Amino acid sequence: MSDNSELSFMLTGEAAGAREPTAEMPEAWPADEVATQGAKAGDEALYLELDGWEGPLDLLLDLARRQKVDLRSISILALVDQYLSYIERAQDLRLELAADYLVMAAWLAYLKSAMLLPKDEQEDPSPEELALRLQLRLQRLGAMREAAARLMGRDRIGRDIFVRGAPEGLRTDRKTIWKSDTYSIIQAYGQVKARTAPRIYHVSDRPVMTLDSALDRVSAMLGVTLEWMEIRDFLPRHAEPELRKSALASSFVAALELARLGRAEIAQEAAFSPLRIRRLKEGAA
């Protein structure tokens, strides 16, 4: 938050003295170093490093601690005064302050004025409630800060306590047991043999009637008579079934073609009833 590290300045005449080191921190926090130097410099001068505070609440907690009483019995009014005077001095020195320090200052100024008002003129929420909330927050932050210090002060692995320096390590080797059976082998061999055996392919010569020959045949037969003829009459008699099938298909297509050319007409009484064809006389259509 307050990461403007150039915010290091000196305040004089601060009777409250230097900032106390926060609890008994075993760790050296770089952020605290400037404040510690301030303490060495004496009570007259205080180096205030805003970067040393983790936000306004942190600064407030620090100020509250200087009252040297339990956080439950701090004087909020005194605390507010201290905070405001810090901020004022900082502003006198024309230091840029992080916005949240100023927001906190404004809020505390409001709180202070509310607390100074006679009780019956107090607005809701009452300043006592607001002050109590602030106090509760400071207590919680203070509690966590102490807890952190106690945690860090514990015997720690790698510093005070050591685990085995050269453990052999536990290893679990996965061993695969392969499983198969005789039938699988025989079957696989059969499949290999079957797959790779030479194969002979036969291409059978199937009897067909091409469209061209059907066309010739149908138009030739239509030339004989003007009567209706059923399509099966056009098929070669005595032909084997496969050829008849092919002839039927080709003859039907030939009939359609002749109808399209205006040389024949096609009729059918109903679905699946015999298909009949007859020649159209020239110019009759």
Next chain:
Amino acid sequence: MSEDTQSAPDDIERGIEATLFASEEPLGVDAIAAHLGGLEKGLVRDALIALQSVYAARGVHLVERGKRWHFETAPDLAHLLRREKEQVRRLSRAATEVLAIVAYHEPVSRAEIESIRGVQTSAGTLDVLMEAGWIKLAGRREVPGRPVIYTTTPEFLDHFGLTSRRDLPGMDELRAAGLLDPVDEAFEDLIGNSDCEAASEGTDNTSEMTDDADATG
């Protein structure tokens, strides 16, 4: 098992002893039982307790940390063993505080951490703690915004020599004093009325801990 280390330890004890000595990391009862060929867990637990008392007087102790067991040097010998080059990660003050807040309040969201510290938490701070293996993401809280929540890890307990979170220094006192309860809750307890919610609104910095009151887990 008597305290007499000369008395012959049984096979289970010896097996556990060897396994934990050789292991590169702490092992839970399940892992030990599995490693010893599916030993009954009750037997493993009994043997661990027996071993613990065998080692209690020695220079090496058998300890339980977050349900996992390992051997470590006795704390009173720290002065002999402390290494010159620090192997322990140095934490920034922000990181220490965040770690403490996660440990004492877990599971806890970032907003809850920030509300206690009164300052925003840089992403780097949580990263450092996660990289150290001391805190971890532990899902999301099922409240609007579904914030990510954090908890500590078994490695955290291990590093700081804690058997469980109940061992956290001052945990009982903090809890008894209500210092782990959110401000709103503590406030209502003190005031004894419920219309105080309005008080925290709009004013700003003293604003409440986030919506969920169960931060103490």
Next chain:
Amino acid sequence: MSEDTQSAPDDIERGIEATLFASEEPLGVDAIAAHLGGLEKGLVRDALIALQSVYAARGVHLVERGKRWHFETAPDLAHLLRREKEQVRRLSRAATEVLAIVAYHEPVSRAEIESIRGVQTSAGTLDVLMEAGWIKLAGRREVPGRPVIYTTTPEFLDHFGLTSRRDLPGMDELRAAGLLDPVDEAFEDLIGNSDCEAASEGTDNTSEMTDDADATG
């Protein structure tokens, strides 16, 4: 502790115990003495001997190797450090085919196997069969290129319950059993499975199946 020569042997023992435990390498008497603040070497030696007997019956022993001391797992428990976990897997179709070809044609080279199968055979397939202990390298064939040849092993006969390779049904029997019929189904299986191998070349659908990908199949 250190200079205090009055200190009970137990304290020295404890210090040595912790030091050796935490050390990354075995330590000589001198190093231990120095580490414990210049202890008299005789005391260190005595304590080491005492410690050694304390640990003699335990799962961990204190041993001296080349004048340096360290803790190690008791020799009779060494098997705990490396456990074997057995896992039964079914041979892949590719491996089964190769095994069958070796069994029917041995001794046989890889090129011959491939020519019989009509597809390339990955080295992994032969490895699996050797790992299973069913085929072995049986020298080289004295032809150009001196290819390695494979034969089946006694374990192969054992596992498959065969007295000798002659127990395998001959071609006539295979045919009678319908095993030589072109098996569309089997062929399709092969095609269906083969796309697990990126390396299937060109249009050859019957290309090798990977053993690793498909071994359980």
